[in-house]
Amino acid sequence: MPTLAIDTATETLSVALGEGNHILADGGMKAGRAHLELLLPEIELLLGRCSLRIRDVDHIVVGTGPGTFSGLRVGISTGRALAQALDIPISGSSSLQALALRMAPALAEGEDGLLPLIDARRGQVFTRLYRLGDGDIPEPASDIACLGPEHIGRLWATEVTGRLLAGGDGALAYHQRLDDVGGRLRLLAADDPRNIINASCHIRLTGPGGAEHHQGMDTALPVYIREPDADRTILLRKRLPWLT
Amino acid sequence: MILAIETSCDDTCAAVLEDGKLLSNVVSSQDEFHARYGGVVPEVASRQHLRLVNSVVAEALSGASVDLGRIKLVAVTTSPGLIGALLVGVATAKSLAYASGKELVAVNHLEGHIAANYLEPDPFAPPFICLVASGGHTSLVHVTGHRSHQVLGRTLDDAAGEALDKGARLLGLSYPGGAELDRLAADGDSSFISFPVGLDRPDNLDFSFSGVKTALYYYLRDAGAEQVKRSRAHIAASYQSAVVNALVKKTMAATRTRGCRRVCLSGGVSANSELRRRLAAACEGQGIPLRIPPPDLCTDNAGMIASAARFLPSLSFPAYLSLGATASGGLPDGGDGNHR
Ligand SMILES: [Zn+2]
Numbered sequence: 001m002p003t004l005a006i007d008t009a010t011e012t013l014s015v016a017l018g019e020g021n022h023i024l025a026d027g028g029m030k031a032g033r034a035h036l037e038l039l040l041p042e043i044e045l046l047l048g049r050c051s052l053r054i055r056d057v058d059h060i061v062v063g064t065g066p067g068t069f070s071g072l073r074v075g076i077s078t079g080r081a082l083a084q085a086l087d088i089p090i091s092g093s094s095s096l097q098a099l100a101l102r103m104a105p106a107l108a109e110g111e112d113g114l115l116p117l118i119d120a121r122r123g124q125v126f127t128r129l130y131r132l133g134d135g136d137i138p139e140p141a142s143d144i145a146c147l148g149p150e151h152i153g154r155l156w157a158t159e160v161t162g163r164l165l166a167g168g169d170g171a172l173a174y175h176q177r178l179d180d181v182g183g184r185l186r187l188l189a190a191d192d193p194r195n196i197i198n199a200s201c202h203i204r205l206t207g208p209g210g211a212e213h214h215q216g217m218d219t220a221l222p223v224y225i226r227e228p229d230a231d232r233t234i235l236l237r238k239r240l241p242w243l244t
Numbered sequence: 245m246i247l248a249i250e251t252s253c254d255d256t257c258a259a260v261l262e263d264g265k266l267l268s269n270v271v272s273s274q275d276e277f278h279a280r281y282g283g284v285v286p287e288v289a290s291r292q293h294l295r296l297v298n299s300v301v302a303e304a305l306s307g308a309s310v311d312l313g314r315i316k317l318v319a320v321t322t323s324p325g326l327i328g329a330l331l332v333g334v335a336t337a338k339s340l341a342y343a344s345g346k347e348l349v350a351v352n353h354l355e356g357h358i359a360a361n362y363l364e365p366d367p368f369a370p371p372f373i374c375l376v377a378s379g380g381h382t383s384l385v386h387v388t389g390h391r392s393h394q395v396l397g398r399t400l401d402d403a404a405g406e407a408l409d410k411g412a413r414l415l416g417l418s419y420p421g422g423a424e425l426d427r428l429a430a431d432g433d434s435s436f437i438s439f440p441v442g443l444d445r446p447d448n449l450d451f452s453f454s455g456v457k458t459a460l461y462y463y464l465r466d467a468g469a470e471q472v473k474r475s476r477a478h479i480a481a482s483y484q485s486a487v488v489n490a491l492v493k494k495t496m497a498a499t500r501t502r503g504c505r506r507v508c509l510s511g512g513v514s515a516n517s518e519l520r521r522r523l524a525a526a527c528e529g530q531g532i533p534l535r536i537p538p539p540d541l542c543t544d545n546a547g548m549i550a551s552a553a554r555f556l557p558s559l560s561f562p563a564y565l566s567l568g569a570t571a572s573g574g575l576p577d578g579g580d581g582n583h584r
Contacts, residue, residue, distance in 0.1 A: 034568070036331050036334060036335055036567075036568050036569060037566045037567070037568045038566070039335075040338055040339065040342055040565040040566070041562070041565045041566050044342075044562060044565060054342060054343050055343070069287065069290070069328065070290075070327070070328055070331060073290060073294055073328065073331060073332055073335070074331055074335050076294060077294055077297065077331075077332045077335040077336045077339070078335045078336075078338075078339045079339075080294075080297075080298050080336070080339075081297075081298065081301075081335065081336040081337075081338075081339035081340045081343070082339045082342070082343050084298050084301070084302070084340070085312055085339065085340045085342075085343035085344045086343050217298060221294065221295065222291075222294070224291070228285050228287035228288045228291065229287060
């Protein structure tokens, strides 16, 4: 019975179907800001390619970010409502860890740390240090941070001894400003597809021998990291934007 | 049977409707979260919707003693509203419909407010003049059929409820203020200060409340603390009266210009006692029947969205999969449809 995985943490939406650790199919596209319009048609297309219907799915995994808030909200509310309607379990899975897992096969000799970078907009990235654990699953070796790409070296200068591999849409967006951690950071090539999160990584992470994770609606909520920006966006009660 | 979801602003709502009768109507208010900030913070609202929407839907279903299998249609507000808030409701509604094999109806929020009038036990049929006044919208609509309406006037700046809330804030009342302003005004003399009424011409059915708000600001600034303290109730009554005056005058003008002798009031501001009193008196004076749905159907709720959905075309699979949400969007014009 298949698991449906969804990731909408970045501008690229990604969906995948798998059973256990076996990936049946994946799909996705650059969605920009149109996750809401594109996600369900993409899921339906994916199921069709496997001759499956949505009712055949028996587990949902959603990428919980961190990432763009509206993208995450679309992917996560879609996953939650599908799980609710189908009465099947749902799991939240870290989008940073999925990106780290995607990048891991690119690790070169002497590199022992993975630095997935997700574009946080406003000149910042979400990131977290990962090291490969059992079964080549990246395990977190730091807290999640949201910071300017020029500061990443300062964050891990003391913890990191070996060389690091960085990638992700945050690396692509800010490669010119990215601190090189004392010359020990290597970037994935700009055209390397492993810069893009693939939802199939969530199936690996939540499948047999995967990462530590939990099931339930409470786990399927966005990891925001940033507090709501109240100062700039307060509206008086029910004052809606089409009036101004 | 219709399951409706409404998340256009700061209340997470779901309802189940059968043959025009509400079996459940759940509203999970976020007021306590937003009171801390002194207004609705869109990002806070969106986060709360995502946390609450599934349990609100579950509560609406169990409150109606049905499961999703018995639902025929899923309805959802797709515009207008806060975009981050709307998309949680739309993604949820689409996914529920998709996973359970239902059709979907996209509803405009203002159409919902109007359709509050069509609910049992006392449905009120078109044609009528409908004043929708809330903290987010102020529209005067000629409702000619269940699916056809013409917007006669709308606010050019603040919504009526927003104007009341802002006045309350200037008077030092705590958020959301409108209700407290109403209470304070009850002890005041509304002729104490003559505040201006915006766009006060009988041929203009649009509203403007920025003038009266500015007038209050300057009055409070120039009157001095002692004077303000002594006459707070009078100031509140005068200010509220100016806002209500515009609403009543233009609603009555609409009945004359359209030759339509039925009036409905909807939206959160219908809870304002001065508006209820004055509109009732004006309608009675003209022999015009006035209808105001109960308060829980006037404020934002999903019951009114379900009610509107009865008269709207539904989208079938797979057309609705690519449905989006829009922050801005007026009432769609449409021919009169058949009762579902
Ligand atoms: Zn409303």
